[in-house]
Every structure is written in C-alpha cells, then in structure tokens.
Amino acid sequence: MHRKFKILAVAPYESLKEVLLQTAKEYPQLDVTVEVGPIYEGLKKLQKYDLSQFDAVLSRGGTKMEIEKHTTLPVFKIPISYFDLLNIIKLVEHYQGKIAILTYENIANAARVLCDLLHFPYNIFIINEWHNAKEKVLQLKEQGYTLIIGDAVSVIQAERLGLQSILLTSSAASVREAYEHILNVCSYVEPFRTDTSLFHQYCRSQQETIFYFDRRGKLLYGEDSPGEQALQSFCAHQIPALEKEQQLITQKQWQGTLLEIQGNRFLVRQVPYYFFSIKRMSPLVPGKQGTPYLSLFEPSAPHTLLQGLPNILQLLSPGSWKRTLQLVSSGFNCCLIGEAGTDSDSLVHALYEKSSHAEAPLYCINPLLLKEADMRRLCTDSHSPLFLPHASLYFRNLAQLDDGRFQYLLDELSIAAYESTAKLYFSFEGSEKQESLESRCQQLQERFQLHTVLLPTLRNKGDQILNYALLYIQSHNHMKDTHIVGMEPEAITLLCQYDWPQNLKQLQRVLQKAVLSTDAPWITARTIRLALQEEQRSALQFPRSQLDLDQPLHQIIQQVVGKVLQEENNNQTKAARRLGISRTTLWRLMKGK
Structure with missing residues (x-):
C-alpha cells in the first residue's frame, strides 16, 4: 500500500x-x-x-x-475557475459605483474573456508582483474606483485605503x-526526506514565543510583527549576558501580562547561537476577579461573517471615517453619538484595531452595573486597566447612567486621566433625551482631548444600502461556500426604500435572514418582504418606550435583562455576551439579587 x-x-x-x-x-x-x-x-x-x-x-x-x-x-x-469568476461578476451587476478587477495576469485574462463574452463593462488591471498592489490600488482610487475585485493582496490594500472590496474565491x-x-x-516524484530538525520539533510542540539569533544578534527565527519587535530587542540585548552564563531566566511585565523569558546559548560546529523561549504567565487582573461591570470587549455582531464589511462611517461617510482614524491615531479620545442600531460597538472595535493600543486589551464598561464604589475602584486602584500600559477602555452607552452617577464617574475619571495613558472611547446610542445627551457630551469634551462623531443613519441612502447588501452576500458566499449571485430588482427596491429605523444592525438582521432562507441563486422580493414584515412586528412588540427610566435602578436592570433575553429567544449565553456579563451574573440579575 x-x-x-x-x-x-x-x-x-x-x-x-x-x-x-x-x-x-x-x-x-x-x-x-x-x-x-x-x-x-x-x-x-x-x-x-x-x-x-x-x-x-x-x-x-x-x-x-x-x-x-x-x-x-x-x-x-x-x-480560480471561470465559474468562480462568473459568480462574482454577476453579483456586482447592479453595484452603484465604479468597479475595477485587479489581479494576476492569468486570472485577469480569464476575467477579460468572460467580460467580453457577456458584455460586462468592467475594467481589468494586472498585478505583476504582489508588492505593487498598493501602488495599483492607490492609482485606481485616484481614478474614482469605489469597488476593487481581486486577490487577497488587492483586497487588503483596498481596505487599507478605504475602498470597498470583494475577494475572488476558489470553489x-x-x-x-x-x-x-x-x-x-x-505519484512520479517521491521527495527525498531529510533528517528531522530538533529545533523545529521543539517549536511545534511548545506554546511559547520563540526567538533564535546568530552570533551577530541577527534574528534567524521568530515572529517579525511590529508587536513582537520590542521583545526581540529585549532578547537581543541579553546576548552578552549569555556569553558568560550560557543560560538565563528573567521575568518582565509586558502589556498587562507577566512574561518568563528563558535564554540559552548553543554551539553548532563551534559557532554560537542564542535561543529564547517566552512564556506568558497569569495576566494582571484589573480589580478583583469576576468584576461584573468590566469585561474584555467583543463586538456584538458575529466577527467571522462581518469581518471586512464597512462600518457605518465607512459606508455612509468615508471622509468622517478617515478623519476619525487620523485623530484617534494622533492621540484623541473618541465619543460616538448615534440613533439605535448605528452599531457604535463595532465602530469602536474598528478604531481600536487600527490604533497604536491594539496590542493591549480593550476593556468594556457596562454602565448598568457600574456603582459609585466601582467607579472609585476603577479610577483609583493601581491594578485598574486605566493604569495598564497602552490599554483602551470603552464606556458603552453612557446615556443609561443617571445624572448623579454620570457626574461622579466624570469627576473620578478626570482625576485618573492625569496618570493614565489609556485610550478612552465613549458612546451614546439610541438615547431619546437629546438635551441631556448634548450636556453630557459637552462635559466630556471639556474634560478630555475628545473627538466627537455624530453617526449617520441609513434613511434615504439607497445606493449605499445596495452596496452593503451586495458586500454582505459576498461575505456570506465567502464564509459559507454558497453561491448567491444577486437579488431580484423588486428585492433591491424594497431594501433601498425601507426607512431602517434601527439602522445598520437592522439591515444586518434582514440580510442574515434573507441569505439563510435562500437556497436559490437569487434572493427574491418575497424573502426580503417577509424579513421586513418580521422586523415591523418585532418593533410593535418591543417598543423602546416600554423602558421606564423613572423606576428604581434594580427594576430598570431587570427590565433591560428581560428585553435582551426576549430578543435573543431566551438564549442566556447570547444575552450575557450582549450585556457584557457572565451567565452567573445574568442569572443573579434575573432573580433581582
């Protein structure tokens, strides 16, 4: 055999x-x-x-x-087959914007044949080497193209330059x-098998960061990402000590984690080499274990499907997105204000991922569970994430705090800001008390170096809604290996003319229902109509006005928990994740404890 x-x-x-x-x-x-x-x-x-x-x-x-x-x-x-190309080309047939196909020569030639046969007016450009993709994409952007179809390298560069993109996938x-x-x-060429490398065996078997240097301190093996370069430099500076000791073990606090670094000197044919293994010890815990108001932030939407799709600023106001990125990168904190469903959570996560603090955690503060004692601990405890190097904190939907607790938090946070280097994000989403909202934003603006963003809505944004829907369908095809190639014209009209009172989150829900219930190449008007009708019925069952903010805090919390559980079909895991708490805390809140 x-x-x-x-x-x-x-x-x-x-x-x-x-x-x-x-x-x-x-x-x-x-x-x-x-x-x-x-x-x-x-x-x-x-x-x-x-x-x-x-x-x-x-x-x-x-x-x-x-x-x-x-x-x-x-x-x-x-x-990439002709069939793979045809799926993409048909999908973007109704895209409202200027489209470019940017890929390697063999794929470009196949795309050109298809476009000639089917009379599609798409412009096709060639990448000779992947290194020139950035230059090519920049040229296309300057020529007014808004959608790039291409290989992974073209898509990566398009996203970096703020263009929408679709990846050419292989079926x-x-x-x-x-x-x-x-x-x-x-079957005809049996490879010659060499001796197994002991070093590579070790690297495969260890859950550690590994660096390997030659006698001149040149890195021979290890991650070369920007996040690891400072660790590389630290290890390289330990080489002179290894010349004397041949082995050393040291510990170092690094971005909220305690590291154990072990260095060894080996001789191979009388030539010295230096090996470092880095283990991450138990992380520094902010405050006491199980702090209910504090969690590591995760976006509420499924990251796997929505990865790469534009957030609401990228979709509706690219200029504002670019300016916000620039200001956050230059040191500004950020405050987001928007109507229900504008998804400030995902926007904060996108800003965080592109910031200089992205290597350290992003902590989410749940205002419903934040008491005055918690605020004081958060702003004064030396173990608080506020005082960790390069940390980021997201104070989510501060409109839910009453005036007294908001003022107390603002005062404590202002004092902590003199010593803290953390990046701060604030959001006010779906608040109906505009006067109170404007006052709170003004107070934040006066206390912090803050960039405030008014999030746009989907109302009367037909072209952008269609573009997002097409990108969403392609993302679903990409992740699930499905082959939906478009929507019926009436389905497009229904999407573009709907008022979208809950904005991007609602559009995502409707599209998710549509793609999951479609087993044909086209999403029908009936599918979209049924999804919109279900949204309207849900809005009638759970109007926002049901939330009575004049009742005691523990009753407001119970009401919010109950509504979230209803919206998640009583799935406690999903409800807890959405509220940023553990299932145990969720159970306690449900019981009023």
Missing part, C-alpha cells in the same frame, strides 16, 4: 480552509494540513512546520509566490483541480 502524500496548504483567507479540508475527504491518498494567512502571514504559518515532513505545499496568488522563495518543496497553485471544483495536479506530480 502506497503511503499518503502529505500536503501543507496555506490559504490566504479563512473560508478556503474549510473548502480545502472538506474536499480532501474525497482524496484518501492525501493527508492535508491547512493554515490560514495572506502573504507574509501565511509564510510565517508555514515556518512553524518541519517542511521535510511534507511532500508539497499548496497555496494561491501572492501567498504562493512568496512561499516559493522560501522552500525547495514543489509549490502548487489553487486556481471546491477549483480545489479538486489542484489536488488532481498534486496527485499526478507526486
């Missing part, structure tokens, strides 16, 4: 991993391992492995081109073609 061929596949995007693994089940002759990461990130994933244990590498686009420079193994490509049929090619080649 012939042995299985071992294949290491590096997918430039997440959903391709599932397609690779599922399709591999049809090929018992192959043993497929899959990692995910575009270009250099994919190369770093590949470097975790002892490649002598594999027969071939499989990848796509610019990731494949970069991997070929760093391995002697045969590197096979995952193609299961394309993966089968690649596997057939690998089988044909590997």
